Amino acid sequence: MKSRHIILGVYLVFLMLPIYWLINMSFKTTTEITTSMTLFPTMPTLQNYHEIFTNPAWFDGFVFSLTYVAINTVISILVALPAAYAFSRYRFMGDKHLFFWLLTNRMAPPAVFALPFFNLYSAVGLFDTPWAVALAHCIFNVPLAVWILEGFMSGVPREIDETAYLDGYSFPRFFVKIFVPLIASGIGVAAFFCFMFSWVELLLARTLTNNQAISSIMTRTVSASGVDWGLLSAAGVLTLIPGALVIWFVRNYIAKGFALGRV
Amino acid sequence: MAVELENVGLTVRGAVHIHPTSLRLERGTINVLLGATLSGKTTLMRLLAGLDQPSSGRVTYDGRDMTRVPVRKRNVAMVYQQFINYPALSVYENIASPLRVQGVAKAEIETKVARAASLLRLEPYLQRTPLELSGGQQQRTAIARALVKGADLVLLDEPLANLDYKLREELRAELPRIFGESGAVFVYATTEPSEALLLGGNTATLHEGRVTQYGRTVDVYRHPHDRITAEVFSDPPMNFVDLNLDGSHAHLPNGQNIPQIGTLQGLASGSYVVGFRPNHVAVTNRPGLVPIAGKTAVSEITGSESFIHVDVGGFRWIALEAGVYELNPGTDLTIYLDPARFFVFDGNGRLVRAPQSEGGR
Numbered sequence: 001m002k003s004r005h006i007i008l009g010v011y012l013v014f015l016m017l018p019i020y021w022l023i024n025m026s027f028k029t030t031t032e033i034t035t036s037m038t039l040f041p042t043m044p045t046l047q048n049y050h051e052i053f054t055n056p057a058w059f060d061g062f063v064f065s066l067t068y069v070a071i072n073t074v075i076s077i078l079v080a081l082p083a084a085y086a087f088s089r090y091r092f093m094g095d096k097h098l099f100f101w102l103l104t105n106r107m108a109p110p111a112v113f114a115l116p117f118f119n120l121y122s123a124v125g126l127f128d129t130p131w132a133v134a135l136a137h138c139i140f141n142v143p144l145a146v147w148i149l150e151g152f153m154s155g156v157p158r159e160i161d162e163t164a165y166l167d168g169y170s171f172p173r174f175f176v177k178i179f180v181p182l183i184a185s186g187i188g189v190a191a192f193f194c195f196m197f198s199w200v201e202l203l204l205a206r207t208l209t210n211n212q213a214i215s216s217i218m219t220r221t222v223s224a225s226g227v228d229w230g231l232l233s234a235a236g237v238l239t240l241i242p243g244a245l246v247i248w249f250v251r252n253y254i255a256k257g258f259a260l261g262r263v
Numbered sequence: 264m265a266v267e268l269e270n271v272g273l274t275v276r277g278a279v280h281i282h283p284t285s286l287r288l289e290r291g292t293i294n295v296l297l298g299a300t301l302s303g304k305t306t307l308m309r310l311l312a313g314l315d316q317p318s319s320g321r322v323t324y325d326g327r328d329m330t331r332v333p334v335r336k337r338n339v340a341m342v343y344q345q346f347i348n349y350p351a352l353s354v355y356e357n358i359a360s361p362l363r364v365q366g367v368a369k370a371e372i373e374t375k376v377a378r379a380a381s382l383l384r385l386e387p388y389l390q391r392t393p394l395e396l397s398g399g400q401q402q403r404t405a406i407a408r409a410l411v412k413g414a415d416l417v418l419l420d421e422p423l424a425n426l427d428y429k430l431r432e433e434l435r436a437e438l439p440r441i442f443g444e445s446g447a448v449f450v451y452a453t454t455e456p457s458e459a460l461l462l463g464g465n466t467a468t469l470h471e472g473r474v475t476q477y478g479r480t481v482d483v484y485r486h487p488h489d490r491i492t493a494e495v496f497s498d499p500p501m502n503f504v505d506l507n508l509d510g511s512h513a514h515l516p517n518g519q520n521i522p523q524i525g526t527l528q529g530l531a532s533g534s535y536v537v538g539f540r541p542n543h544v545a546v547t548n549r550p551g552l553v554p555i556a557g558k559t560a561v562s563e564i565t566g567s568e569s570f571i572h573v574d575v576g577g578f579r580w581i582a583l584e585a586g587v588y589e590l591n592p593g594t595d596l597t598i599y600l601d602p603a604r605f606f607v608f609d610g611n612g613r614l615v616r617a618p619q620s621e622g623g624r
Binding site: 157159160162163164165166167168169170173178181182184 | 314335339340348352360365405408412
């Protein structure tokens with residue numbers, strides 16, 4: 001009994017230590033970080049957070065990132081819903097191949113797409129806008145959302161669709177009134193995965209904007225006086241928060257989501 | 264309303280699911296589709312409802328061609344064997360759903376739902392969701408939804424198959440009464456001959472995607488046109504034996520002869536197939552019966568009745584006797600057949616003679 005607790009405790013410390021260290025650093029001054037190793041901030045300061053919320057260079061980065069993440073999540077779900085319904089309910093020529101091909105999109109590294117996207121978006125004037133990143137992320141998020149939603153949709157008996165038609169529902173009305181509530185948890189999980197991918201993705205976000213995304217701002221914050229550790233840590237802590245919030249909403253369905261809805 | 268199928272057939276990727284079928288189902292009647300699993304009952308219902316499109320023929324309601332009319336534009340209700348409800352809606356909203364779509368006034372919805380709920384005894388559960396109910400209550404919710412709609416055509420696809428015994432008996436007795444008032448065409452699919460007989464009305468027997476016979480349930484039961492219909496409409500299964508008639512005697516495959524009496528009387532010489540129901544096979548003698556020597560294979564006791572499986576010269580017959588018979592497998596057993604209760608079929612399986620009905624008409 002005792003040893004079990006110890007093992008679990010060691011594991012938790014191991015997991016939480018980096019996060020603790022990040023939070024710890026975010027409340028220290030850079031001088032304290034670089035000169036001594038302390039478990040607690042000796043002179044706790046909110047200066048780092050204050051800097052981020054008042055300096056537009058930082059604050060706008062968060063807003064910019066949240067904007068393209070939100071746009072991307074909405075587009076991905078709206079596109080994936082009808083696609084997943086078709087894959088789940090209809091048999092058509094090549095449906096299985098097409099379904100698999102969707103997933104293979106996720107197997108290509110983002111770097112492969114960075115160059116064509118950069119050139120294309122520059123040509124049509126999308127470069128350096130939230131839409132550029134949002135659309136680019138769709139290539140990874142739409143297939144993932146389709147797969148997750150298809151799994152959830154296939155768990156709903158086809159007879160429910162038919163009963164709705166027998167009751168006189170038109171397709172759009174059935175879809176919105178009857179079907180979407182049945183797969184609400186699936187939509188939540190799919191949205192979560194889209195959000196997380198888009199939020200942490202660095203390469204496309206950096207290539208397709210002029211260093212506007214928060215992920216790319218964080219990676220270039222090296223000033224003349226060296227790395228501003230405290231400021232970077234505070235930005236890191238703030239970056240964790242949206243993900244933590246979203247995961248809290250879908251915590252009960254997350255395992256089903258990782259299994260692409262097939263549990 | 265009368266629903267009519269005119270040469271309706273369904274072929275899917277070269278496989279015939281329904282052979283061209285013509286049927287006319289009248290308003291206010293109960294129509295039973297009787298057949299084993301995979302005989303095409305559900306497919307036929309889906310064609311009637313318009314959930315599937317026939318590959319040939321027409322479906323008409325009151326003479327109007329409905330073949331290409333989408334389901335939601337027809338006034339049809341269906342209850343599935345699985346309990347299908349909208350899990351996200353309350354029982355009340357489930358029942359009200361077709362009325363809401365029709366745009367019925369709120370007050371009218373309330374009275375109609377209340378009436379259906381009281382008929383199906385769902386009143387205490389209206390605010391729950393279907394998944395919080397027992398199976399029987401879920402199915403009653405589905406039936407209530409089919410009822411409030413006031414559909415012209417009500418399709419029940421083995422609605423009681425997944426319910427426990429007591430609830431089945433109860434609902435089976437109520438269903439014809441509940442839907443009878445609505446004047447709808449009422450179609451009920453079942454695998455059980457006894458259910459068809461209890462419901463009465465008309466019966467269509469199905470076998471491998473073909474309607475073998477359609478008529479009054481009792482008529483189909485007493486006068487099956489062919490051997491397949493007799494087989495479908497018999498539970499426990501009907502016993503069959505090949506007979507050779509020579510004008511005075513019938514020769515059984517085991518070498519035994521029986522006199523040509525009962526329904527065999529006066530039949531021309533030749534080979535025939537004879538069928539008789541298990542309840543017409545006795546293990547005790549009565550006047551007019553003919554003895555046959557056999558061996559017990561299995562005897563099953565169900566309580567007040569015993570099923571005795573008997574091997575007779577390569578055939579296995581089943582006898583249904585009142586009382587408890589404990590017979591060891593392999594023991595010699597003389598059974599007694601009643602030639603007056605023989606269904607006689609010719610070599611092609613067409614009915615030649617049927618027994619006179621007991622107790623008359």
